[in-house]
Amino acid sequence: MGRAYVLTPDRRSDVAALLARADLPVDTIALASYLLGKVLVRDLPEAVVTGRIVETEAYVVGDAAGHAYRGMTPRNRALFLERGRAYVYLAYGVSSMLNVSSEAAGIGAGVLVRALEPLEGLPIMRRNRGVERLLDLTRGPGRLAAALRIDRSLDGVDLCQRGPLWLAHGAEVADAIGQSARIGISQDADRPLRFYVKGSPFVSGPKALNV
DNA sequence: AGTGCGATTGACT
DNA sequence: GTCAATCGCACTA
Numbered sequence: 448m449g450r451a452y453v454l455t456p457d458r459r460s461d462v463a464a465l466l467a468r469a470d471l472p473v474d475t476i477a478l479a480s481y482l483l484g485k486v487l488v489r490d491l492p493e494a495v496v497t498g499r500i501v502e503t504e505a506y507v508v509g510d511a512a513g514h515a516y517r518g519m520t521p522r523n524r525a526l527f528l529e530r531g532r533a534y535v536y537l538a539y540g541v542s543s544m545l546n547v548s549s550e551a552a553g554i555g556a557g558v559l560v561r562a563l564e565p566l567e568g569l570p571i572m573r574r575n576r577g578v579e580r581l582l583d584l585t586r587g588p589g590r591l592a593a594a595l596r597i598d599r600s601l602d603g604v605d606l607c608q609r610g611p612l613w614l615a616h617g618a619e620v621a622d623a624i625g626q627s628a629r630i631g632i633s634q635d636a637d638r639p640l641r642f643y644v645k646g647s648p649f650v651s652g653p654k655a656l657n658v
Numbered sequence: 659a660g661t662g663c664g665a666t667t668g669a670c671t
Numbered sequence: 672g673t674c675a676a677t678c679g680c681a682c683t684a
Contacts, residue, residue: 504665512665522680540678542666559665589666599679631665 463488463497463615468531468607475549478530479505479558480642482547484620487563488613489595494571496595498563498585499617502643502650504629506546508556511634515555524603526555531607531614535592535599542589543598547606547614561630561641563591564649587651622646627656 463486472478482500489496506513514523514536525534526548534546534557546557563585565572572584572594585591592598597612606614623645628637630652643650643657650657 506665514665517681520681536665537677537679539664539666539676541668541676544665546665561665587666629665633664 465609466531466607466614466616468529471530471549471607473530473550475507475556475558476505476640478547478549479503479640480624482558482560482614483624483642483644484617486566486615486617487545487560487591487595488615489568489597490609490611490613491568491571491596494568496568496571497566497615498591498595499566500560500562501564501647502560502562502641502652504559504561504642505549505640506557506559507640508550508554510556510640512629512632512636513556515557519555523555526557527553528603531605533597533601533604533606533612535597535602537599538589543592544588545592545597545601559588560591561588562586562643562647562649562651563594564647565594582648586649620644625657627652630656 472481482503485500487498515526519527525532528548529552530549532548538544545560548557550556565584575596576594585594601612604612625643625645626639627641629641
């Protein structure tokens, strides 16, 4: 079995460095791996809740599995904004999904955030999720959105600006980055556009994809 | 205006 | 492992 996974040291989000838009790679695939290790900061009325990104998926230009594939619609317009904006939609009428828009303004593409390692605000996350187990708080796109109380009202928010939801620099990803097919899609299902921190127990998906 | 379908999750056999 | 819940939205007419 692999060595024990070491939790990232807690970091105060009020001193965490905001990601500048210029820091974000323009290319969707580059952005997907770049976001691993970065910290997602959610400013809630009662507390700040943060987590380290450990799993992402790229939905690239011309991707039949991407929501922007058939052009701009009321739902997916945020995917066409400049990179670093939030695209949030409701999946299966039940779970909210957070994406980071990518590429230049006018081009529809983005990166789905699939899993976080919880850092700050664990009590709030437990309350938002209604579960106790640390591993169940933010493992999976719908779960992390619930834990951070992210919903469609945050669609279009600039993640490169301090506000209700933003991105901060994190510790370097010392662990190797794994790559696999994306989860839960039928179109273009074999393309290796999923990225994850190897060895992190907070990564979602079947074990076979996480080697 | 009606229809079909998910970038998932949680409950259950 | 299987499967239903649940609803906004894209698509067709």
